[in-house]
Amino acid sequence: MNHVVGSQEQVFALLANPATHGGQSVKRVDTHAAVLFLTREQVFKVKRAVQFPFLDYSTLDKRKAACEAEIEVNRPYAPDIYLRVVPITEDTVGQLALDGRGVPVEWAVEMRRFNESMTLDHLADERRIDVALAEALGHVVAGAHRVARPVEPGAWIEALGTYIDEHVVAFGETPDLFPAADVAALARASRAVYERIRPLLVERGRHALVRRIHGDLHLGNIVLILGRPVLFDAIEFSPLIASGDVLYDLAFLLMDLVERRLAPAANAVLNRYLTETQRVEDLDALELLPFFLSMRAAIRAKVTAARLEQSDPEARPYLARDVRNYSTGRAASWRRRRRC
DSSP: OOOOOOOOOHHHHHHGHHHHHHTTTOOEESSSSSSEEOOOSSSEEEEOEEEEEEEEEEESHHHHHHHHHHHHHTTOOOTTTTEEEEEEEEEEOOOOOETSSEEEEEEEEEOOOOOOGGGGHHHHTTTOOOOOHHHHHHHHHHHHHSSBBBBOOHHHHHHHHHHHHHHHHHHHTOOTTSSHHHHHHHHHHHHHHHHOOOOHHHHHTTOOOOEOOOOSSSSGGGEEEETTEOOOOOOSSSSTTTTTEHHHHHHHHHHHHHHOOOHHHHHHHHHHHHHHOOOOHHHHTGHHHHHHHHHHHHHHHHHHHHHTTTTTTHHHHHHHHHHHHHHHHTTTTOOOOOOO
């Protein structure tokens, strides 16, 4: 099973070739961990042969397992999008084929393509997230958390504290974007709050509110299909990163809305979520939200900063602006205004 093509570029060339897809045009999209090939109705997503501290796709077996995990994790959220794992095969004369009869040399996640202009980051840019859509978001996230599987909470609670130091290291690599004094102040404040709220995190773990969550619930990972918000692209590569308090999951969405100056929509999402879940424990835990929002903003700042080097020169000023927005604390300073 560890048979590999000399270079993944051969696989990428096959999937980028319109002939592989019956003559349809193909759009290629590159990310740090995957390459996607979009036809009119389908998407084929190949994991890059890479290894990072948080994921390992370095062997064919690991990439196949990651593809299978992506289907398993995301199908409950989006069964009409995530279809199957498909092999890229090589025959006895070295010819590659998509879903052929030869030896598998790579694997891809096959998905049904949706209208990318209907992801909620685009709708937010167009100021199209109204109260009705925001309440639908709260309803959908509450439903996802209702069926999410509880996990052993200790590992995630410990990891949450280590993320503060990871952010300090990452921010230190780009001091032009993250002034050292600001980073140090954020780290001190974050560590102090973490120690203060840790008993509450432990208590919520006892109430089974640390669960197998989406893990990456920002606006770009939600799409409107037939008028309904659909979650997709949940974390599959790390059970630890995909674990967390349900409010920590929700906080990613709230933070993203606030960063885009859509605080009323964020309020509507939260109020609908609390109305749907009817958990007294969540009312007691609202004091966790500022810390969760800050941590989610730091993650987005870190990820966005990492994209700068690989981005087009024209896009860099806009990405740098986004980094500054996430890191200035605007999202972290938001406080919920609860409806009575």
